[in-house]
Amino acid sequence: MAEKRGLEQQSLINQYNTAGVLEIFFNEKWTRVTTKDFRAFNGPRRITEPTYAELGNVVVPMRTYEYHGPVYTWGTNNVVDFSDTGSIEKNDVWEKARKISENRG
Numbered sequence: 001m002a003e004k005r006g007l008e009q010q011s012l013i014n015q016y017n018t019a020g021v022l023e024i025f026f027n028e029k030w031t032r033v034t035t036k037d038f039r040a041f042n043g044p045r046r047i048t049e050p051t052y053a054e055l056g057n058v059v060v061p062m063r064t065y066e067y068h069g070p071v072y073t074w075g076t077n078n079v080v081d082f083s084d085t086g087s088i089e090k091n092d093v094w095e096k097a098r099k100i101s102e103n104r105g
Helices: 035-040 092-104
Strands: 021-026 029-032 045-050 062-066
Antiparallel strands (some): 021 045
């Protein structure tokens, strides 16, 4: 098995359905985000997912609910208090990922 390298040194905790549509309330509208941004957003969050899955049936009722789980600093399992700041809880891991992304183009 290969050794993990780079920013992701630990397995991130996700206490919700990561296959659902993950959204945050940012700039006065609901915006779809990745699971890393969803778990680190310190503000209103919601998930939209099917109520059930049935093989061959793509028309199923959907349910949307607000998520009130823990807020983590970006890319870690460090829990922070909910303060409804409406921003992502940033840290050194976030800064490194941002710099790598900027260098790529």
